[in-house]
Amino acid sequence: MTFENPAAAWALLAIPAILAIHLLQRRARRVLVSTLFLLPAQPARSLGGRTLERLRGSVSLLLQLATALLLTALLAQPRFLRQDSLQRVVLLLDASASMGAFRDEALAALARRSAALRGLAARSEWVLLSTDLRQPPLYTGPDRSALLDAAAGFRPTLPTHDLAPALELASSLAGPDGLPLLVTDHVVALPAGWELLAVGRPLDDVGFTGVEVEGRAWRAVVRNHGRSAATRAWWIEQAGGPGPRSELMLAPGEARVLSGEFPRGLEALELRLTPDVLPIDDRLPLVLSRPKELRVAVESALPFARHFVDTLEAASLVEADPDLRLLQARPGVLATPRGPALVFLAAEKAPPGPAEPIVAEAHPLTEGLSWPGLIVPGGPGFEPLPGDRVLLWQGDRPLLFLRGRALVVNFPLPGSNAERLPAFLLALHRHAEAVRRDRIAAEARNLETGQELQVAVAPAPEPRLLLEDGSAAASRLRAPREPGFFRVVQGERALLTAAAHFGDAREADLTAAARHEESGGPDRRVRLRHSREHPLAPLALLAVAALLILDWRRG
């Protein structure tokens, strides 16, 4: 049984008041009589007075006490659970990394709230999700203990992300009669029907916010996200163990750059800060960056071709077995080049073509690039084939298209300003990097936690992502969620050697964290749906009236 209006318990104060009234009596008048045996005995009746006397049990007292109790019960609005009632509660955990500072508070709040929600219906169906929709539901079932165990194993590591898709999924799972609840660390506006459980509070955090590795030199930024000055120790951990500690004093909001070099012979190290409330940004693992080498063969006489190769990172000129060929061909029919290539149009300088607008097709190579300043000469070009994927048009003239794995520049570079147009250069660079990505070769990179991985692998055997403890991660498509070193291997061959660090500084700012618990809002609505009032409740009011009238008549 539950009570819709527990405040009605205050009405029980009427009971001591009634008892006090009955205790305080007028002093009985003493009368000397000749005899008592002729007088019928009659219990004394309570009459108000100022003298404290022994409480007399009387029908009037019992009636008044019964009236007070019955009235209190009526006002409290007792309700009884329907035995067939079932509620679905969807608990959505914010997977943002900042929640790592409030993990214990979140678990405690979840335990409290789930205990309160459990009593709203005869049976409860629990669904525990995180806002990381790449993860399957953490728990689905009727067992609250298992729900809490699943929540205890939850690790929030995501950068700042949009909660809307997770809210939408949770709402659909809850349905119109379910109870969706969000556990987060700050106050957010939620759709109607949602309950917010914010478990945060303003905290100060110091952590790594970014890193750059160039050659053997590294530069890392440490920031104090808090509102008061902070002192931390930092040191380098490497194969030989931890190095000497240095003290870092930072004013509120201050960022400091730490720099150094990879010791000779060492290709990995880790920067460490004194652990604080948010440990995820207190580790900064680093590897010496080694991109895949791109072997380029230049088969074009255009000066631009060699200049272009010079702009590529980790690119080397080769004569045979290149990864990327730079070709040149005369206008007309162009045979599809073998393998990845960049094809330039070998043509004499021509007058500028018609001044028609340049339109780019939606494609990763041209996404976000601006082409209006491109000036191209007229003249004949390559004849397009049905399978060509045109990326850039000028009128109905294709300026840039893909044929197989070759990117074809369908206008003569002499006479155009393409060599100076950033969009053109970037499109070519993207193509070269795409070729590099597709190359199955070893590389070393510094990545962010959870970052999507694009590692070119052979058809067999199955590649694996190995964490720094040697265990295999469930997926090789993303960097680990927590800072650390990892490798992607295929068989015995290491394709990627990497270090993941937490890179979203927004999550490290805990000064806006807040606490908020809503209780009772949806509870009453749900309780009313899953409960019923006692069938005799309407008669209780009649009973109260009858008791009052009876007591009045006896007076």
Added chain:
Amino acid sequence: MAEPGWPRDSGPRAAALRASASLTLPFRSQLWRGLAGTWAGAGRGSSLDFQDHRAYAPGDDPRHINWQAYARTGHYTMKLYREECSPSVDLLIDVSASMRGSPDKARRCLEVASFAALCAVEHGASLRAAAFAGPWLQLLGPEDAVEGRLPSPSAREAPLPPAVAQVPLRSGSLRVLISDLLWPGAPTGLLTALLARHGRAVVLCPWARSEAEPDWQGNLELVCSESGAARTQRVDSAVLAGHREAYARHFDLWRLEARRLGISLGRVPETGELHEALLADALPAGALEPL
């Protein structure tokens, strides 16, 4: 609460004298036995009051032959005459606390006791007086009874009926019981005891209006004057009605039983002159007779 005492300045003898000028105890309605006196005795004696006839037997006093009857019948018959003897009065006075419950009732009790004693003395009766309260008993001198000098026993005992058996009642005496009769139980035992040894009895019952029709209301602590027992209770109109009914039933029972046993019971109210009070019920009930 202190026990009420007898009023000392009421002068019961004066009121008793006034009442005894026209009323007296019912001496004439009884055939007396005992010492020679001026009242017609129950036995055959030498007084001048003719009582009965019988046939002449040799040796009888010829002065008592009824010659008129001989003239009519031709047979000798003897006249028999009542014995003249002195009456005896045993006065039993209830001196329990209830008899002194109110000043008026106490005064009336003294007056009735004085009246009864005075009547006995004035008519040459042999008076023996005793004061009792439940089982407590004390013999009184005639003057004490006449003057209203009655004891006030302090024993807090339940209002038991008086132990009449303890009182030395004389054979053939007139037993005058002065009591308010306020004790529970059937009256038969006491009334029967009053008639022991060929006696005759009258009961004079002083009563107070506050006993018959009390005006109590509300929560009261009622203290019994006899036993000191206290009872706290609520008194309302229903309770008073019940009391009146019980009171009337109680004295109806006493009257019925007294009538059945041939005892006259007269109730004497506390208000008014004694003479008027005795005329109200005691005289019509036969407990008294006019002079």
